[in-house]
Amino acid sequence: MKKVLFIIAIFIATGISAQTKYQTGMQKAFGLWQQNKLTEASQLFERISKAEPDNWLPAYYAATVEIIGSFGMKDEAALTAKLTKAQEFVDVAKAISANNPEIIITQAFLNLGYIAFDGQKYGMTLGGKNSMLYAKALEISPENPRVILANAEWNMGSAKFFGKSTKPYCAEIERAIELGKKEKIEQEFYPKFQVKRAEEVLKQCQG
Structure with missing residues (x-):
């Protein structure tokens, strides 16, 4: 009996140790990110x-x-090298968690990296894809504040590009902020809604 309990204790200790190692590693990676050591943070993640x-x-x-x-x-x-590497990570995350709205909007964010670099070259092909990605993410998780904000920002960018008003998207940003303030996240290290950043986006919208 003592031997069985000892073995169970080892398994429990090993589990706690592994969990702590994960937590420590993630916290260290976030710390590197905050220090703007992006390469080191990415490598650790x-x-x-x-x-x-x-x-x-x-x-x-x-x-x-x-x-x-x-x-x-x-x-x-x-x-291209950097975004190709990012795509590999997105694909890994996607394979683990299919139809995850957080990953879907990250794919759109990746596409935006290309569009921001050269809108004429990449805008036509990736712009439509992004609109579809945001629509899919909203369909899966219509009350997700990160999805709502990302979609509103995308629409704002398109409106500015075509010389149109961004006013129609202000209400969606306000809704995202309200939802973000109420959101309760239980999973450790799950993406959190950045209220201050959203408020800055709202100021741009109202401007």
């Missing part, structure tokens, strides 16, 4: 992803960091 093959979050964050790092790049080859 990637390592965690490989160690947690059933968890979509590390690959999701690795993709997000790579996409953020692509904005402002001047060299197309370097941009």
Whole structure:
């Protein structure tokens, strides 16, 4: 009996240790991200992803960091390499968690990286795809504040590009903010709604 209890205790301790290692790794990766050490953060998220093959979050964050790092790049080859790497992470996350609205809007965010670099070259092909991605994410999760905000921002960008008013999208941003304030997230490290950032977007909309 003592031997059985000892074995159970080892399994429990191992589980706690593994969980703590995951938590520590994720916290360290977020810390690197906050320090703007994007390459190091992405690499750490990637390592965690490989160690947690059933968890979509590390690959999701690795993709997000790579996409953020692509904005402002001047060299197309370097941009393509970075976004190709991001796509690999998105595909990993997608394989683990299909039809996940958080991953769907990250795919749209990735496409935006190309469009922001060269709208004439990539806008025609990826613009329509993004509209479909946002529509799909909204269909799956119509009350998700991150999806609502991302869709509104996309529509605002399109409106500005065509010289139209962004006013029609202000109400959606306000709705996203209200939903974001009420949202209760139970899963550790799940994407959180950034209220302050949304409020900045709202100011641009009203402007």
